[in-house]
Amino acid sequence: MMMHCASKRDGDFQNGARWVVDQECVNGGGEHTVVTTKTSLVLEQPHLLSESICKVLNLWQARNGDAISVQDCEQRWFRARINNLDTLEATLTPFESIERPESALEVCVYQALPNKERFELVLQKLTEIGVSHIVPFVSNHSSTLEERDAGQKKSHRWPDVVLRAARQCRRGCLPQLYSVQSWDDVLQQLGNWDIKIILDAKGGLWSISEAINGAQPGSVAIVVGPEGGFDDDEIVQAQQQGAVPVKIGPRILRTESAAIVAAALVQHLAGDYV
Structure with a gap:
């Protein structure tokens, strides 16, 4: 299935791209695939994810027990493990602070x-x-x-x-x-x-x-x-x-x-x- 990639927006994660967005994106990639929480994360403390973030996890084909890179509301990055994942909610437990994995360029x-x-x-x-x-x-x-x-x-x-x-x-x-x-x-x-x-x-x-x-x-x-x-x-x-x-x-x-x-x-x- 062909999907149109989301256009970029200005923000900390990436510079706003002047990209021709009417070209076909075949993998659904882009800024909307970043797993971002609305609250601060604390190491080893479980965090309940919303339905919208569960949809992002589906883009990564994530499963229970998988580790992913995630950004919290303070723009800090973590490695976190997913638990209790279903279509409506999931639990995420950060276990390691990491450098920002995406280049600003x-x-x-x-x-x-x-x-x-x-x-x-x-x-x-x-x-x-x-x-x-x-x-x-x-x-x-x-x-x-x-x-x-x-x-x-x-x-x-x-x-x-x-x-x-x-x-x-x-x-x-x-x-x-x-x-x-x-x-x-x-x-x-x-x-x-x-x-x-x-x-x-x-x-x-x-x-x-x-x-x-x-x-x-x-x-x-x-x-x-x-x-x-x-x-x-x-x-x-x-x-x-x-x-x-x-x-x-x-x-x-x-x-x-x-x-x-x-x-x-x-x-x-x-x-x-x-």
Whole structure:
């Protein structure tokens, strides 16, 4: 079932995103997946959750005995265990104070569809790195969704890959995974991000560090091409939308490696990687 992602709002949890919200979000991710209590939490003291929060827990496919990351009304984060979960209420017991698990920097990775199962690896690792939006797209040299699903349909597994990775790495919010976009869609959306970079192993003149240049952006878009890279005209079109062509070091990376390394570098330079 397709769901439209909730638009962002200004607040402590995330900077308000200037995101094109009319694109299809296939996993129901976004800020509304944060488990937030209306009262302060105290370690080892059970806390009764409302029906509305139980609905959020359902998005995480939570069960009795599961541990989750939760934020209280004072914007403190905890690991907490769920008990007595049903459709109307549940009990949550915090057992550990944790650092905020979500970066204040919104990172969107536009990933040209790779061959085989590589996209599942990309989804897993980008979720672990803390990326907030993942948008697969079709470029001149990429696979198409039809080609990917021709032998055996696997794209339906993508939301579950994101969910499992988010639970494993203790995310506080499910990243938003979007339906496959066209190259024209990507170009149209690039203006919504404070800084946008496009990986260009052949002609990139700048590093990611030089592209960010000490700025403190609220959001960064990373555009990653397929095996073989982008056509020259695709690079020019992205530049016309404000994207900076960058390269990652002297070696040629596979598309899935490039996405993972670029996202980690962006988190280090402008996000919560120290």
